Amino acid sequence: MISLFRSKKSTYGTVSPLTVDMHSHLLPGIDDGVQTFEQSIDILRGFEKLGYKKLIITPHIMSDFYRNTPEIILNKLDQLSDIIRQLSIDISLEAAAEYYLDEFFVRKLETKAPLLTFGNRYLLFETSFINYSPYMEHAIFLMLSNGYKPVLAHPERYGYLYGHFHKLEDWHSKGVLMQINSGALTGYYGPHAKAIAEQLIEKQMVSFIGSDCHHNRHFNTHRKAQETENYVKALSMNVILNNTL
Numbered sequence: 001m002i003s004l005f006r007s008k009k010s011t012y013g014t015v016s017p018l019t020v021d022m023h024s025h026l027l028p029g030i031d032d033g034v035q036t037f038e039q040s041i042d043i044l045r046g047f048e049k050l051g052y053k054k055l056i057i058t059p060h061i062m063s064d065f066y067r068n069t070p071e072i073i074l075n076k077l078d079q080l081s082d083i084i085r086q087l088s089i090d091i092s093l094e095a096a097a098e099y100y101l102d103e104f105f106v107r108k109l110e111t112k113a114p115l116l117t118f119g120n121r122y123l124l125f126e127t128s129f130i131n132y133s134p135y136m137e138h139a140i141f142l143m144l145s146n147g148y149k150p151v152l153a154h155p156e157r158y159g160y161l162y163g164h165f166h167k168l169e170d171w172h173s174k175g176v177l178m179q180i181n182s183g184a185l186t187g188y189y190g191p192h193a194k195a196i197a198e199q200l201i202e203k204q205m206v207s208f209i210g211s212d213c214h215h216n217r218h219f220n221t222h223r224k225a226q227e228t229e230n231y232v233k234a235l236s237m238n239v240i241l242n243n244t245l
Helices: 037-049 070-086 103-110 136-145 165-174 182-186 191-202 216-225 229-236
Strands: 054-057 092-095 098-100 122-126 149-153 177-181 206-210
Touching (some): 037 070, 098 103, 136 165, 149 206, 165 191, 177 182, 182 229, 206 229
Parallel strands (some): 098 122, 149 177
């Protein structure tokens, strides 16, 4: 269970805290996130205590591991939404997906297959953590050509970008929005990820902050991240779009 905590005095000053999270894995049993409805409910209660009003849940769609479809995802969303209504948990749930950049994803873009997006056609995608994808430039072109607004999930975590920050600047200039994981600001993913996340904030290149919550440990890290200087700094820049969703 999530450890109980007391609300602390806000460190945000005049900055409005986030009330919408747009990256999590809280639909049970369909990817590497929570595996039971009980685990989902436990974490959702925690988000409710933090003042969140909406969670956009984004299961993995990855051809080699998680062959989720819109039907699978939306059916599970309906089940979870029914449960939280019965429990009077005051959070609205929506679902999109976190697409893995591979040949399968590119083919969907080329054939204009329906994809799960959030907000105003924001499309969340990720790449390998280790290797640069040969599909990257083509996929960016296709996403933009198809009227999507590409959102690169957790760019601070990609080892192949360490020492190559200019690649992020190039993609950003082409229209790729950046979503950092809140946990990166605590050092949860290591010093390199923390440094990249902070650099993205400094350059005002961050459009979304996501919890990327898979389990209780991620939730507790997200909670701690809200107390960091750079989290508050990001919110003060008025470039974070979470609360517009």
